Amino acid sequence: MTLPALTTARLRLRQLAEADRDAVVKVFSDPEMSRFFAADFSDPAAASAMVDRRLEYRGPAGQGHWVIERDGDVIGVAHLRPSWELPGGVAELGYYVATPHAGQGLATEAAQAVLDHGFGALGLPAIWALVHERNAASRKVAAHLGFLDVGSGVHYGDLHRVLVAQAPVHGRPHHIELWVPDLAEAERSWGWLLGELGWREFQRWPAGVSWRRGGTYVVVEESPALSAREHERTRPGLNHLALQVATRAEVDDLAARAGEHGWRPLFADRYPHAGGDAHYAAYLENEAGFEVELVAAEGPAGR
Ligand SMILES: CC(C)(COP(=O)(O)OP(=O)(O)OC[C@H]1O[C@@H](n2cnc3c(N)ncnc32)[C@H](O)[C@@H]1OP(=O)(O)O)[C@@H](O)C(=O)NCCC(=O)NCCS
Structure with missing residues (x-):
């Protein structure tokens, strides 16, 4: 080595x-x-x-x-x-x-x-x-x-x-802002998922809501300045958010329950290794077409 x-x-x-x-x-x-x-x-x-x-x-x-x-x-x-x-x-x-x-x-x-x-x-x-x-x-x-x-x-x-x-905060994400076509739908899917992962509501205003964990927050906003009503992740720009999950068992659990909260599975035929043999992850898409990837942080031998 x-x-x-x-x-x-x-x-x-x-x-x-x-x-x-x-x-x-x-x-x-x-x-x-x-x-x-x-x-x-x-x-x-x-x-x-x-x-x-x-x-x-x-x-x-x-x-x-x-x-x-x-x-x-x-x-x-x-x-x-x-x-x-x-x-x-x-x-x-x-x-x-x-x-x-x-x-x-x-x-x-x-x-x-x-x-x-x-x-x-x-x-x-x-x-x-x-x-x-x-x-x-x-x-x-x-x-x-x-x-x-x-x-x-x-x-x-x-x-x-x-x-x-x-680890120093310098260079880490400060916040991530997603513009959404339907705030209520975004709250149902993102609010549930982030809440399950330990994020807590941070800010709320008529057009948006944010959740914070550690020093980072995620905003969803139905901005009056939206120029389109649909999200297309294959266009240039953000394709998906990937979030860490402590264990493989918790990835399995979230993937199993996500359907009740506005998420549908992507690449389900290759679950949990759609990202490669050494990568244990669930890929989900909400009604607005946003993709999230839940990645097991633990190594192959488990926690
Ligand atoms: C501890 C050790 C690594 C320090 O190495 P060093 O190159 O002298 O460290 P630095 O010069 O970067 O910093 C030492 C600081 O301690 C201070 N210092 C040195 N001896 C001191 C003493 N007896 N009491 C209080 N402060 C002391 C120095 O003034 C300096 O502080 P400053 O920069 O504010 O002036 C070295 O003495 C050593 O190897 N000791 C034996 C092994 C050891 O204990 N390692 C640490 C294991 S956790």
Whole structure:
């Protein structure tokens, strides 16, 4: 499994390899590096065993272990991998910068690159970190990175802060507005479906209504400025909306009940794989001809 190299103003992060063993053992040679850990990695054998564990990583693609290089020298390590300590296999960030290089903003710079990769290329909704209660420098790094402190607990054998960073809002949809020929019909179909998916009514006025979930809202409006009374999704413009559904069972359930709320199935002969073998989705069309795709967010193995 190959990790992409990540480049910052002063650093290059590249996938940890066997050839980095001695350099990583050296990074951890100062006992200060292990001050907040259960193991003392200033012992070369312990550090080498830690390198083994990192090299054995077999988790999701795009996550894993990087060495942090400055001017071609390995000065630290960073990781993003499913947490061993937090439930649900959530992605956990870790960063380590050798003592002679500390205090120059390098851990913050390296960890920011890993966060950008996790939120950008991997599309993770959140990244977690566990920082020892007394590790003031690491807590500062996490604060610089925008992590929220959401509590504490015993992790890795001692009291740790539990921190989370959420994917940035920058560039995400703010709202989606659909012009509809019949507001009542749109409310019957969209209102039901969005309500089932956890959206709640947000705004209402004579010609329209909106529903909000998280920071995004969907508007349906029977605008007086409509230039036609029918929607034709094969014309240029929006073809369909695709919404995430937590599980395959919930996609099945919604698809089964949608008919009572103004939706009819599309591509029913190929349900649930009309979008491909690895894609589990229901395609529905309402009376106005709008298409919605309900996509199971869970992987093939289930939740
Ligand atoms: C924690 C660690 C990654 C920080 O690396 P770094 O490159 O020095 O981090 P940065 O320079 O980006 O930021 C460190 C911040 O902590 C501050 N700091 C450093 N030592 C501190 C201390 N003892 N008390 C309070 N703040 C301290 C720095 O001033 C800096 O804050 P500032 O930018 O507001 O001035 C590094 O010391 C390390 O690898 N420690 C051992 C491993 C470890 O604990 N990793 C974290 C596991 S969660």
